[in-house]
Amino acid sequence: MSMVMIGLEIHAQITALNSKLFCSCRGNYRELRPNSNICEICCGLPGSLPIINQKAIEYSTMTSIALGCKVPDKIMFYRKNYFYPDLPKNFQITQYNVYGISSIGIDGKYELDDAKQIRISRIQLEEDPGRIVYSEGGMNVRNTALIDYNRAGVALIEIVTEPDFTGPKEVRQFLNKLSLTLEHLGVCDTLLEGSVRCDVNVSMNGGNKVEIKNINSFKEVEKAINYEITRQSSVYNRNLNIQLETRHWDDKKKITFKARSKEEEHDYRYFPEPDIPVIVLGSDFVTNLKQRMPELPNQRFERFILKYKLSEHTSNILINDKKLADFFESTLKIHFSPTEIANILVTDFKSLIEDDTESTDYLKNLKVKPEHIAELVKLIEGNKISRITAKDILVKIFESGKLPSEVVNSSNSYKIADEKTIMDAVQSVFDTEKAAVEDAKKNREAINFLLGKVMKLTKGRADPKIAIRLINSKLSDPEKQ
Amino acid sequence: MTKLDDLLAYEVVEGLTEGQFTAEEYVISILKRIEEVEPKVHSFITLDTEGALSSAKIIDKKIREKEDIGQLAGVTVGIKDNISTQGIRTTCASKILENYVPTYDATVIRNLKENGAILLGKLNLDEFGMGSTTEYSRYHPTHNPWNLDYVPGGSSGGSGAAVAAGECTVALGSDTGGSIRCPSSFCSVVGLKPTYGRVSRSGLISYANSLEQIGPICRSVKDLIMMLNIISGKDAMDNTSIPSSPITVPNKSKKLNVAVIKELVTGSDQEVAKSVFSASEKFQEIGFSCEEVSIKNLHYALPSYYTLASAEASSNLARYDNIRYGFDYPIGEYNWDTYFSNVRENFGEEVKRRILIGSYVLSSGYYGKYYLKARRLRSLLRLELLTLFKKYDLLIGPTMPILPFKFGEKIDDPIKMYLVDVNTVIANLAGIPAISLPIGFSNGLPIGLQIMAAPFEEQKLIDASYELEKVIHIQRRPNSI
Numbered sequence: 001m002s003m004v005m006i007g008l009e010i011h012a013q014i015t016a017l018n019s020k021l022f023c024s025c026r027g028n029y030r031e032l033r034p035n036s037n038i039c040e041i042c043c044g045l046p047g048s049l050p051i052i053n054q055k056a057i058e059y060s061t062m063t064s065i066a067l068g069c070k071v072p073d074k075i076m077f078y079r080k081n082y083f084y085p086d087l088p089k090n091f092q093i094t095q096y097n098v099y100g101i102s103s104i105g106i107d108g109k110y111e112l113d114d115a116k117q118i119r120i121s122r123i124q125l126e127e128d129p130g131r132i133v134y135s136e137g138g139m140n141v142r143n144t145a146l147i148d149y150n151r152a153g154v155a156l157i158e159i160v161t162e163p164d165f166t167g168p169k170e171v172r173q174f175l176n177k178l179s180l181t182l183e184h185l186g187v188c189d190t191l192l193e194g195s196v197r198c199d200v201n202v203s204m205n206g207g208n209k210v211e212i213k214n215i216n217s218f219k220e221v222e223k224a225i226n227y228e229i230t231r232q233s234s235v236y237n238r239n240l241n242i243q244l245e246t247r248h249w250d251d252k253k254k255i256t257f258k259a260r261s262k263e264e265e266h267d268y269r270y271f272p273e274p275d276i277p278v279i280v281l282g283s284d285f286v287t288n289l290k291q292r293m294p295e296l297p298n299q300r301f302e303r304f305i306l307k308y309k310l311s312e313h314t315s316n317i318l319i320n321d322k323k324l325a326d327f328f329e330s331t332l333k334i335h336f337s338p339t340e341i342a343n344i345l346v347t348d349f350k351s352l353i354e355d356d357t358e359s360t361d362y363l364k365n366l367k368v369k370p371e372h373i374a375e376l377v378k379l380i381e382g383n384k385i386s387r388i389t390a391k392d393i394l395v396k397i398f399e400s401g402k403l404p405s406e407v408v409n410s411s412n413s414y415k416i417a418d419e420k421t422i423m424d425a426v427q428s429v430f431d432t433e434k435a436a437v438e439d440a441k442k443n444r445e446a447i448n449f450l451l452g453k454v455m456k457l458t459k460g461r462a463d464p465k466i467a468i469r470l471i472n473s474k475l476s477d478p479e480k481q
Numbered sequence: 482m483t484k485l486d487d488l489l490a491y492e493v494v495e496g497l498t499e500g501q502f503t504a505e506e507y508v509i510s511i512l513k514r515i516e517e518v519e520p521k522v523h524s525f526i527t528l529d530t531e532g533a534l535s536s537a538k539i540i541d542k543k544i545r546e547k548e549d550i551g552q553l554a555g556v557t558v559g560i561k562d563n564i565s566t567q568g569i570r571t572t573c574a575s576k577i578l579e580n581y582v583p584t585y586d587a588t589v590i591r592n593l594k595e596n597g598a599i600l601l602g603k604l605n606l607d608e609f610g611m612g613s614t615t616e617y618s619r620y621h622p623t624h625n626p627w628n629l630d631y632v633p634g635g636s637s638g639g640s641g642a643a644v645a646a647g648e649c650t651v652a653l654g655s656d657t658g659g660s661i662r663c664p665s666s667f668c669s670v671v672g673l674k675p676t677y678g679r680v681s682r683s684g685l686i687s688y689a690n691s692l693e694q695i696g697p698i699c700r701s702v703k704d705l706i707m708m709l710n711i712i713s714g715k716d717a718m719d720n721t722s723i724p725s726s727p728i729t730v731p732n733k734s735k736k737l738n739v740a741v742i743k744e745l746v747t748g749s750d751q752e753v754a755k756s757v758f759s760a761s762e763k764f765q766e767i768g769f770s771c772e773e774v775s776i777k778n779l780h781y782a783l784p785s786y787y788t789l790a791s792a793e794a795s796s797n798l799a800r801y802d803n804i805r806y807g808f809d810y811p812i813g814e815y816n817w818d819t820y821f822s823n824v825r826e827n828f829g830e831e832v833k834r835r836i837l838i839g840s841y842v843l844s845s846g847y848y849g850k851y852y853l854k855a856r857r858l859r860s861l862l863r864l865e866l867l868t869l870f871k872k873y874d875l876l877i878g879p880t881m882p883i884l885p886f887k888f889g890e891k892i893d894d895p896i897k898m899y900l901v902d903v904n905t906v907i908a909n910l911a912g913i914p915a916i917s918l919p920i921g922f923s924n925g926l927p928i929g930l931q932i933m934a935a936p937f938e939e940q941k942l943i944d945a946s947y948e949l950e951k952v953i954h955i956q957r958r959p960n961s962i
Binding site: 040043044045046047048049050051052079081083085088089090091099145147267269270271274275276277 | 563564565571573578581583584585587682683684685686687689690691717718719720721792793795796799800802804805806817821840843844845848852853
């Protein structure tokens with residue numbers, strides 16, 4: 001069995017910000033005409049100076065707290081110098097901890113489901129470069145390369161872990177939890193294209209570390225790791241050495257490939273950014289922020305169990321989909337019936353939306369709103385409709401957006417509580433299922449079969465309690481009407 | 482009456498307000514003066530005749546319509562060509578920015594325009610401010626108006642020469658290691674490097690961000706006060722700017738404690754030292770106390786300065802890759818692997834030298850040995866000076882250790898060239914204000930006195946300079962042109 005060590009370097013854009021990290025250009029650069037979301041600052045025009053976005057410091061601090069990091073009293077920025085055309089200044093303003101602590105978070109711990117801890121070495125705030133669009137044939141055929149600086153200067157949070165992962169599954173779990181945390185904090189909408197990126201370090205059997213760069217979504221990370229483990233194993237099995245190198249992930253071919261050697265030999269010549277004075281956060285800043293911070297997923301999980309008396313299983317399903325959990329709590333505000341509402345949401349409701357969960361705002365576009373679910377639950381609890389009927393009603397309101405009461409009225413789906421109507425159904429079943437009736441007289445278990453038949457006949461509308469009572473009495477006294 | 486082109490700034494504002502002449506008449510007189518002397522002095526890189534005339538007409542219209550014309554109305558200002566001017570080419574005297582036209586005004590330019598100042602054009606400098614003679618300008622050297630065979634000092638040599646020659650009422654320079662004070666001394670004008678943070682650097686094309694400030698160069702202390710008040714202030718576009726209180730024109734002399742820096746005088750030419758001693762006697766005559774002090778860490782100043790300035794420059798100048806702006810480059814020669822190094826050949830020798838030095842002192846393995854050590858020495862020096870300012874209001878010495886020299890005298894030996902900055906770099910390293918005031922001539926070559934004060938104590942500098950100016954009568958206009 002080979003030993004695998006994996007470390008991650010995650011870049012998450014602070015999509016919550018209205019503006020970029022150092023200027024007032026829009027933080028949301030998506031779907032804009034190339035090079036229309038730029039100014040002298042994010043284009044690094046001569047003489048322009050970076051103006052620090054205070055909100056970015058708050059969001060990155062919240063992220064650091066959520067990932068169990070220490071937040072220092074003072075932070076500062078460094079310049080990372082390297083030449084690349086997507087970098088308007090040919091340096092990136094970032095943070096650096098080699099000459100003393102400068103970054104917004106250090107020494108964190110983040111727990112996976114099985115209580116295994118992943119150490120976070122640092123969290124830093126930095127600017128995103130622009131985007132290079134290569135001509136047909138990708139970056140190896142360099143006829144033309146177009147540069148779009150709309151993204152340049154967008155605030156990024158870099159999260160660096162220690163190499164504590166032993167396989168792709170742990171990585172997936174971590175990234176899922178991290179996405180959820182970022183979403184709960186409102187820091188990053190991880191479903192937006194390009195909002196999260198990941199570099200992965202993989203080493204096997206204590207061998208050299210291979211860095212895989214440019215994995216542009218969390219989903220691809222697992223694939224890249226699996227590919228790399230297979231590749232390294234086959235090198236290892238041939239008794240060859242694994243090279244210390246940087247590789248790129250090709251998400252079309254699903255392979256990693258070796259980066260040009262030039263890209264590896266970097267001396268970034270870090271030094272303190274002179275244009276941004278040291279920022280003194282102070283202990284009050286962190287204390288205040290902790291109080292104002294949105295609830296984290298595990299806090300919410302515990303609250304759901306304590307306050308709403310939900311099962312761990314149900315709470316988990318809700319928490320793992322923040323939008324669903326939000327929907328749940330909105331419904332509660334209209335009608336407080338946690339168990340009933342949660343059950344509908346995590347079962348029938350969830351199965352109806354399952355196909356759509358990839359899109360960012362899938363709940364926003366739904367025709368069904370919390371009002372609908374609240375009313376549906378009221379109808380169930382008021383004994384107006386059966387649970388079986390409720391399922392059908394849900395499908396109908398999903399399609400039409402009509403209120404449950406309207407659907408129930410127009411389709412005449414109210415629960416049947418009238419004994420005579422139910423008795424007619426029981427009689428009809430007794431007439432057709434003679435063998436089963438005889439069986440049931442001897443074996444009480446067979447009653448459920450008869451009940452099922454009655455329910456089917458009434459399209460699920462019969463009140464099952466009344467039906468059972470009528471079946472029982474008819475079994476013991478066949479003449480009774 | 483004095484000739485129009487010989488008026489001081491406050492006289493221009495008075496004359497206009499009182500209707501003695503129109504702004505247009507005044508600007509025409511200045512343009513005539515430029516036409517007359519520019520072929521000998523070569524102060525300008527770009528002259529904006531049309532812009533100046535149309536600004537003058539606007540002011541005249543405002544006067545006719547009795548509108549507010551601003552505190553600097555009609556004052557013609559020459560701008561060092563490393564300060565961004567919207568729509569006017571800004572080259573930094575470099576070929577690498579030959580075709581660069583800024584899209585925005587530096588904050589100081591906005592301040593000047595809002596106060597009715599008339600921009601005349603862009604003044605010569607050593608490429609990117611790196612030099613002390615203007616010989617490193619990639620366009621042409623500027624000549625000293627007091628003797629055309631001599632250098633005007635640098636790097637703001639165009640600014641010093643233009644003000645001395647009467648080609649503009651006042652000028653803006655920038656001072657990273659003495660670049661305002663050196664030409665002020667060599668050209669016999671008043672120049673101030675403000676406290677770091679008093680004047681916004683937004684739009685000043687960075688050479689060494691942590692050291693430099695924009696400052697005024699004028700023919701009188703009173704003009705300097707007007708200019709300083711207009712360009713000072715906390716600026717939202719510069720995170721390193723700091724609010725300050727305005728300077729007032731002294732109405733009664735205050736008694737100040739002055740100390741002559743021994744090492745600076747003993748390290749100077751005899752003629753220069755003699756002049757400084759006579760100035761200190763003048764201070765005593767007007768009732769100031771005068772002592773001698775020693776600065777222990779002085780010999781660290783120059784190496785510390787050149788290490789830090791070069792380090793910052795190497796990073797600041799990385800953005801000049803001729804991708805987004807720059808100079809004409811044949812399109813056929815774009816090649817991914819060689820483009821950067823090809824276009825950056827276009828830097829001058831001195832700039833290349835400092836980029837190399839700067840990259841070296843920041844590279845891994847040398848950072849601690851050079852860059853970090855230089856920063857520590859800078860702190861030591863600053864601390865020592867701040868301690869001295871607890872005892873003394875002002876520290877004085879010669880601005881330049883030598884008299885102006887002839888073209889070509891030092892250009893072949895960079896170390897010789899660097900050594901002339903030994904007196905001026907102190908103020909930049911410590912972030913304190915320093916002024917150079919004309920105090921006499923030797924063989925027709927000007928000598929300047931440097932006065933330094935504690936951070937934000939510009940008022941003391943001005944008080945002392947104003948008093949000294951009154952008692953030392955200096956010839957204002959050179960005979961040679």
